[in-house]
Amino acid sequence: MIDRGGINITVTAIFNNCFYIGCKSDHMDEAAVKRAQEHFGKLLKKQMERIDRMRSSGGQTDLSKTDKIIIGVCGGDGIGPYICASARLVMEHLLADRIKSGNIEVRTIDGLTIERRVEVMKAIPDDTLEELKKCHLILKGPTTTPKKGDPWPNIESANVAMRKELDLFANVRPVKVPELGVDWIFFRENTEGSYALGSDGIDVNDDLAIDFCVATAQGTERIIRMGFEHAKRTGLNYVSLVTKANVVKTTDGKFLSTAEKVAKDYPEVRWDDWFIDIMTAKLIDPYRRSDFKVMVLPNLYGDILTDEAAQIQGGVGTAGSANLGTRYSMFEAIHGSAPRMVTEGRAQYADPSSMIKAVAMMLSHMGETEKAKKLEMALDVCCQFERRKIMTGRSNGATGDEFAEYVMETIARPDLERVWNDHVSEAMASRSK
Ligand code: IPM
Numbered sequence: 001m002i003d004r005g006g007i008n009i010t011v012t013a014i015f016n017n018c019f020y021i022g023c024k025s026d027h028m029d030e031a032a033v034k035r036a037q038e039h040f041g042k043l044l045k046k047q048m049e050r051i052d053r054m055r056s057s058g059g060q061t062d063l064s065k066t067d068k069i070i071i072g073v074c075g076g077d078g079i080g081p082y083i084c085a086s087a088r089l090v091m092e093h094l095l096a097d098r099i100k101s102g103n104i105e106v107r108t109i110d111g112l113t114i115e116r117r118v119e120v121m122k123a124i125p126d127d128t129l130e131e132l133k134k135c136h137l138i139l140k141g142p143t144t145t146p147k148k149g150d151p152w153p154n155i156e157s158a159n160v161a162m163r164k165e166l167d168l169f170a171n172v173r174p175v176k177v178p179e180l181g182v183d184w185i186f187f188r189e190n191t192e193g194s195y196a197l198g199s200d201g202i203d204v205n206d207d208l209a210i211d212f213c214v215a216t217a218q219g220t221e222r223i224i225r226m227g228f229e230h231a232k233r234t235g236l237n238y239v240s241l242v243t244k245a246n247v248v249k250t251t252d253g254k255f256l257s258t259a260e261k262v263a264k265d266y267p268e269v270r271w272d273d274w275f276i277d278i279m280t281a282k283l284i285d286p287y288r289r290s291d292f293k294v295m296v297l298p299n300l301y302g303d304i305l306t307d308e309a310a311q312i313q314g315g316v317g318t319a320g321s322a323n324l325g326t327r328y329s330m331f332e333a334i335h336g337s338a339p340r341m342v343t344e345g346r347a348q349y350a351d352p353s354s355m356i357k358a359v360a361m362m363l364s365h366m367g368e369t370e371k372a373k374k375l376e377m378a379l380d381v382c383c384q385f386e387r388r389k390i391m392t393g394r395s396n397g398a399t400g401d402e403f404a405e406y407v408m409e410t411i412a413r414p415d416l417e418r419v420w421n422d423h424v425s426e427a428m429a430s431r432s433k
């Protein structure tokens, strides 16, 4: 008996031990799952609140009826303050009358630097955000976006945070290469997709990491409608919608089904849908790419495709970007802050043309169509055609401020339009040869 009891006890002990181990791991996973569920629940609540805000958001601010337009200038990090300052010279030159009359105020907004953001451990420090919210328009230099393993803590991107905080839902990026017949405009969704919760994924346990992708009826509709409106207003009458809805079935599926619905309101606009992989290929297909005009796409695909498109135009340094919402708008370059140029002492030679292009987009957004057109023509002449001052990124090229001067001189040329037209016709002719 005693033996049996002993055996019994031993068996029980072994059983208990196994049970304990099994139970322990089950127990641990259960806790991890519960934590993840709670985290997910909070994210859902925040997204529902965001939907409520989108539902009740007011209409577009009419800048032509605003007594005093406030433009905030945020230099950002790395080469940001340098190229932003050069672009500001051009902006202040073109808006000199309105600045003088007090109809426009240009403000410097400090505090969006990586050092300050790390100091307060926030994507945008509260006081900086408060200052930004007092502006109508923002000209923003590139900011450092840390990733795991960088010397900086892995805080959220200031760009992404600003787009979300100010509800800048449309990221509009034009790309033009006349000699290739390329004249594209991308409408990238800017507040949802894989970016919306990019800093809110879950490490469920050491083995399992989950990120989230967001699509809402309101968020997808407003960007798609903007693309269709543009196609209709400009007479381009053609929209290409880009997703991966055959694989990412729920969120990309919603993007696509929303487009099907919105398209019904624009019978004059032809539209088609593409998958991101084949569209990436088509942009470098010389026989096909000039057919595309207006492209509408979710956040991450828009990020990637617009870098590719900008490269075709001459590099990411040549493209500007408008981040539009109903209350605020922000204009920026599409590239990063190139910190190496600063550490190598070359920041003053960084090419400001992307930021100057962003200024042109700002002018056009505020209704200064003539000035915007002149600036765009001058940029084409300076960057693509005449190239009297060349940016090399080094001391054998022009500085950003010298380039800005060159652009301003070109704007002042009485023959600008003719010169630009001649260059464009020449470029087109060389294409058809
Ligand atoms: C852009 C940039 C940003 C983005 C980075 C800096 C967060 O690449 O504006 O395209 O990914 O949106």
Ligand code: MG
Pocket: 303, 304, 307, 334
């Ligand atoms: Mg990008």
